[in-house]
Amino acid sequence: MGNIIVEFSNWIWGTPILILLLGGGTYFFIHSGFVPFRKMGHAIGLLKGKYDHELAPGQITSRQALSAAIASTVGLGNISGVAIALNMGGPGAIFWMWVAAFVGMATKFYTCSLAIMYRGKDSRGNIQGGPMYVIEEGMGKKWKFLSYIFSIAGVIGLLAIFQANQLTAVTQAVLLEPDTLEETVRNRWVIGIIMMLLTAMVILGGLKRIAAVASKMVPFMVGVYFATVLIIVVQYLGDIPSIFKLILVDAFTGNAVMGGAVGSVIIVGARRAAFSNEAGIGTAPMVHGQSQNDEPIREGLIAMLGPFIDTVVVCTLTALAILLTGVWQSTENDGVKLTLAAFEIGIPVVGKYLLMLSVLVFALSTMFTYSYYGHKCTNYLFGADKADYYNYFYLITIVIGAVASLEVVVSLVDGMYAVMAFPNMIAAIYLAPKVKVAMKDYFKRMNARS
Structure with missing residues (x-):
């Protein structure tokens, strides 16, 4: 079964998904008039809450939505995901992660604008946003099968099994250091159960509790991680230019990959960037769709900051720590253990211990937000009255993730992410002209105010 999952993931993450995410993101980047570059300042200004409207439909503020979205993306994908990218694709994969991040900003601008533009209602009559509702409300009932495909893949792909696996690994390596296989297995079960209980305390309180916790954890976790990596970087300041040169050269030669396959480097970079910032996958629109905002473009601008913070800032910090210390060449460790080295x-x-603290906060914040995404997919598939059962299924799988194989866990999540990306990107491309019209109208009104 494990081999089938790995083979499926490798197959689906071939040329089609690469064209879809990078090609689609490039289309959005150009179609928007390079919004990620031109309107970055305005997007940052929006975070101050000047335009927040408490009476607008939705459950949380735009700032809370961004914090929740970042909490789900700034996580172990930034710590162990970067290490996996370096293992599989070499330093050049980091360059393609950057490229994917910038086109991903444009993708999130479109998909999260649409999440406000085309909101729907669940079986209880509550307003909901996300790709499944964008497809149904924006494209029509005949496309509803895409909503089902997205939601089914989301129920599986948005489990916290990767986070549970890697948090368990670093806890074992830092605190427990087991001597026997029996101790290792027992520790994994114990750590998995503890993670399950901590997660339960937050997710059973619903979206408002998840968003409130995330809005406090995100600034703390990014700050601690940034300060820790900065301590490492300062020691190797003279080597930084050569590291950036290595990244750029390897991106176009593929020297670190067997046979010098540049295409493999690009695929690895795009794959890990998608897991890191989730642009094009469709998760962020599910939480941004709940914002108290009646301006779709405003929400899209705030949302596009996510990939920049996540991939360009945090992933680059991890890459520098690994490349500057040279452990990517001198150790056989993989995943979070490489970053630990x-x-x-x-x-x-x-x-x-500093990494342990970062991993703990990163992993838990991601687990909290992912539960909401999976809950929302279940709500769409089976109705609001049955959605709460998903939380218990989700909690049980945390323990399973703690004891499972890393390769199988990564492949299962990657495979389902790819499946989710197809309906989400199809809808965004189909409805892109609507976003362009709304964007022109929004900035015309903003310019008239100033």
């Missing part, structure tokens, strides 16, 4: 070299004695 870099922290142990860069900050002896305490480095591993």
